[in-house]
Amino acid sequence: xxxxxxxxxxxxxxxxxxxxxxxxxxxxxxxxxxxxxxxxxxxxxxxxxxxxxxxxxxxxxxxxxxxxxxxxxxxxxxxxxxxxxxxxxxxxxxxxxxxxxxxxxxxxxxxxxxxxxxxxxxxxxxxxxxxxxxxxxxxxxxxxxxxxxxxxxxx
Ligand code: IDP
Ligand code: MG
Numbered sequence: 001x002x003x004x005x006x007x008x009x010x011x012x013x014x015x016x017x018x019x020x021x022x023x024x025x026x027x028x029x030x031x032x033x034x035x036x037x038x039x040x041x042x043x044x045x046x047x048x049x050x051x052x053x054x055x056x057x058x059x060x061x062x063x064x065x066x067x068x069x070x071x072x073x074x075x076x077x078x079x080x081x082x083x084x085x086x087x088x089x090x091x092x093x094x095x096x097x098x099x100x101x102x103x104x105x106x107x108x109x110x111x112x113x114x115x116x117x118x119x120x121x122x123x124x125x126x127x128x129x130x131x132x133x134x135x136x137x138x139x140x141x142x143x144x145x146x147x148x149x150x151x152x153x154x155x
Contacts, residue, residue, distance in 0.1 A: 007128035012070035036076035
């Protein structure tokens with residue numbers, strides 16, 4: 001197992017619907033560590049970098065319109081297997097199909113406005129973290145709770 005970092009966004013719908021606190025609480029409740037956070041407005045250029053794999057898809061113009069429509073909250077989250085742990089916590093892409101108990105399953109009913117982004121691999125995470133954060137903005141300080149969150153051999 002490995003200590004991983006993943007890039008999380010509370011998307012514009014999550015911020016506008018005032019669900020950011022609940023969404024961030026779920027990440028904290030899970031025991032993962034938030035090591036960077038900022039609020040910003042994504043530009044069309046950043047959207048094209050972030051969603052490079054989707055730029056040529058028919059839904060991309062709508063997606064860019066949505067993700068640039070208002071502020072987002074970007075976070076870097078760290079923990080053992082943080083990429084897949086966050087994807088499980090988020091639920092599947094379409095809020096209408098995502099399981100109850102997940103963030104998307106509990107708070108949304110849209111495929112596009114699905115509240116949260118989480119990187120889909122360690123490689124994507126590395127690239128996406130670079131879109132939003134400089135190395136100096138990441139606060140990887142030891143947490144006194146870490147020994148109660150996962151065993152040393154798990155990280
Ligand atoms: P993911 O966020 O669960 O990884 P992706 O397939 O990578 O899902 O899609 C990226 C984002 O694009 C989704 O979270 C959603 O906001 C939006 N999206 C995905 N598929 C569609 C679609 O068919 N129509 C409109 N928006 C979509
Ligand atoms: Mg994706």
